[in-house]
Amino acid sequence: MTKNPSPHIWLYDTTLRDGTQREGLSISTEDKLRIAHRLDQLGIPFIEGGWPGANPKDVQFFWQLQEDPLKLSQIVAFCSTRRPHTHAADEPMLQDILAAGSSWVTIFGKSWDLHVTTGLKTTLEENLAMIRDTIEFFRSQGRRVIYDAEHWFDGYKHNRDYALQTLKAAMLAGAEWLVLCDTNGGTLPHEVSQIVQDVVKVTREDSTQLPIPQIGIHTHNDSDMAVANALAAVMAGATMVQGTINGYGERCGNANLCSLIPNLQLKLGYSCITEHQLGQLTEASRFVSEVVNLAPDEHAPFVGRSAFAHKGGIHVSAVERNPLTYEHIQPEQVGNRRRIVISEQAGISNVLAKARTFGIELDKQTPEAKQILQRLKELESEGYQFEAAEASFALLMYEALGGRQQFFEVKGFQVHCDLVEGKEMTNALATVKVAVNGKNILEAAEGNGPVAALDAALRKALVNFYPQLATFELTDYKVRILDGHTGTSAKTRALVESGNGYQRWTTVGVSPNILAASYQAVVEGLEYGLLLHAQAEAAVKASG
Numbered sequence: 350m351t352k353n354p355s356p357h358i359w360l361y362d363t364t365l366r367d368g369t370q371r372e373g374l375s376i377s378t379e380d381k382l383r384i385a386h387r388l389d390q391l392g393i394p395f396i397e398g399g400w401p402g403a404n405p406k407d408v409q410f411f412w413q414l415q416e417d418p419l420k421l422s423q424i425v426a427f428c429s430t431r432r433p434h435t436h437a438a439d440e441p442m443l444q445d446i447l448a449a450g451s452s453w454v455t456i457f458g459k460s461w462d463l464h465v466t467t468g469l470k471t472t473l474e475e476n477l478a479m480i481r482d483t484i485e486f487f488r489s490q491g492r493r494v495i496y497d498a499e500h501w502f503d504g505y506k507h508n509r510d511y512a513l514q515t516l517k518a519a520m521l522a523g524a525e526w527l528v529l530c531d532t533n534g535g536t537l538p539h540e541v542s543q544i545v546q547d548v549v550k551v552t553r554e555d556s557t558q559l560p561i562p563q564i565g566i567h568t569h570n571d572s573d574m575a576v577a578n579a580l581a582a583v584m585a586g587a588t589m590v591q592g593t594i595n596g597y598g599e600r601c602g603n604a605n606l607c608s609l610i611p612n613l614q615l616k617l618g619y620s621c622i623t624e625h626q627l628g629q630l631t632e633a634s635r636f637v638s639e640v641v642n643l644a645p646d647e648h649a650p651f652v653g654r655s656a657f658a659h660k661g662g663i664h665v666s667a668v669e670r671n672p673l674t675y676e677h678i679q680p681e682q683v684g685n686r687r688r689i690v691i692s693e694q695a696g697i698s699n700v701l702a703k704a705r706t707f708g709i710e711l712d713k714q715t716p717e718a719k720q721i722l723q724r725l726k727e728l729e730s731e732g733y734q735f736e737a738a739e740a741s742f743a744l745l746m747y748e749a750l751g752g753r754q755q756f757f758e759v760k761g762f763q764v765h766c767d768l769v770e771g772k773e774m775t776n777a778l779a780t781v782k783v784a785v786n787g788k789n790i791l792e793a794a795e796g797n798g799p800v801a802a803l804d805a806a807l808r809k810a811l812v813n814f815y816p817q818l819a820t821f822e823l824t825d826y827k828v829r830i831l832d833g834h835t836g837t838s839a840k841t842r843a844l845v846e847s848g849n850g851y852q853r854w855t856t857v858g859v860s861p862n863i864l865a866a867s868y869q870a871v872v873e874g875l876e877y878g879l880l881l882h883a884q885a886e887a888a889v890k891a892s893g
């Protein structure tokens with residue numbers, strides 16, 4: 350018996366249009382092109398590129414795309430209906446859309462009578478004519494039309510008959526898709542479900558002599574329901590889903606395609622993109638956040654760094670036995686990965702799993718494993734946090750196992766700061782005394798702050814012994830006051846991120862003295878970098 354193919358849902362991405370309506374997000378033409386090509390690779394069939402004519406960037410985007418077209422996706426130009434009491438053919442705005450050269454256009458029009466009389470300041474009849482004329486104009490120019498029914502759900506709730514007349518106007522004029530928009534994002538899933546079912550029924554009754562337009566859904570996240578509402582619409586008969594990568598969009602955002610796609614495909618059994626493309630979802634999400642210069646949401650479902658991170662000891666113990674115990678899907682299905690987090694919430698299973706990621710096989714019963722867990726809990730209760738400082742945790746493990754290599758010993762340091770009157774900058778001078786292989790070295794260096802000066806002096810003292818230090822850099826430095834209510838005697842936690850050009854690692858220090866906390870993190874950062882280098886050299890030697 351042959352298996353029925355999964356029903357297909359058409360994905361429509363509007364990151365480059367509605368996504369850019371998010372406060373604080375602005376993308377250059379070049380970056381819009383990079384995102385469009387990435388979405389094309391991801392297998393998104395429709396990509397809304399913008400509103401050509403509304404701004405020069407969107408005009409340029411459509412022109413440049415003609416030089417370097419997408420391979421599989423359809424690029425779509427977006428625009429409103431003509432203005433009241435004009436002729437579509439004479440509207441410069443609509444001419445700009447034709448000039449953009451896309452085969453598909455999306456026209457949005459008013460469904461809610463309130464918007465017609467208050468927003469457009471025209472009659473209900475004229476709004477129907479605006480929808481009809483605009484779509485007929487584009488059809489006469491050989492374009493295929495998607496109709497976005499703006500404020501559909503609010504319009505339907507206030508005046509069902511009129512809202513349905515607007516859809517009928519779009520349908521008779523030749524729109525191939527009728528997309529129901531929850532523009533204000535206030536609708537709940539049970540309402541979406543009931544309204545979409547009604548629309549599916551009515552459009553089928555109304556279109557006995559027509560090709561039946563398909564129904565789409567466009568939801569906003571103002572009630573935190575965008576994804577749930579889109580799923581409800583699909584289950585009620587919609588076959589197109591509009592959304593954006595990472596849920597970017599006006600106000601609280603649009604339906605997040607990074608959640609919608611795996612839910613549709615892995616949970617509900619619809620087909621949207623190939624398994625291989627689904628496996629690129631996490632990478633695509635991070636690519637887009639990088640390009641639009643917004644920090645990725647680490648806790649985003651499916652694609653966030655923490656989406657499959659296990660912290661509680663009970664969870665880790667069970668996941669080590671069978672990942673199904675605390676994971677709703679396999680992380681690899683969406684290109685993500687499982688992570689084990691080390692913290693005071695850890696049990697022995699976290700320690701064993703984390704040790705394995707550093708190539709250390711520990712037995713649960715050994716005193717060393719228990720000692721590592723105990724030391725971890727003691728240090729976390731003093732204010733250390735190893736979740737983000739895995740390099741310090743690795744050093745702690747090596748120490749407990751008796752294998753912590755001493756590359757150098759700091760005998761002492763001094764830091765002197767000058768606040769020069771009339772200047773904004775504080776100059777700092779650090780002096781360090783270190784011993785390497787029994788030899789004492791005294792060095793000094795300046796920096797624009799005490800931590801930079803200390804870091805520079807340590808490298809200067811050590812670089813003749815370890816030339817690889819020349820490639821190390823301190824890439825990030827964060828401090829947090831832990832018990833602020835104790836005033837200047839509060840403890841400080843310093844996190845230092847270091848790198849060597851191809852790897853990054855983070856170390857932690859804690860002390861009531863901010864400089865001492867930073868010093869611990871800087872020294873461990875240098876030590877861990879030297880350890881990585883030594884391990885890499887040993888691996889090369891071992892491979893002959």
Ligand SMILES: CC(=O)SCCNC(=O)CCNC(=O)[C@H](O)C(C)(C)COP(=O)(O)OP(=O)(O)OC[C@H]1O[C@@H](n2cnc3c(N)ncnc32)[C@H](O)[C@@H]1OP(=O)(O)O
Pocket residue numbers: 367370400402403404429430431432433457458459468469470499532599
């Ligand atoms: C739900 C959505 O997200 S729809 C997309 C919204 N996106 C954007 O607005 C971003 C791009 N927009 C723009 O660059 C500008 O707003 C433009 C170029 C479209 C228009 O700019 P302007 O002419 O300066 O007008 P303004 O920005 O004040 O927009 C209001 C005008 O649009 C008209 N309008 C609003 N919706 C529609 C519609 N569906 N059909 C026709 N006209 C409409 C209003 O009636 C008003 O016209 P009026 O000033 O003649 O009364």
Ligand SMILES: CC(=O)C(=O)O
Pocket residue numbers: 367457497498499500530531532533567569
């Ligand atoms: C069309 C659109 O973006 C909306 O109604 O939200």
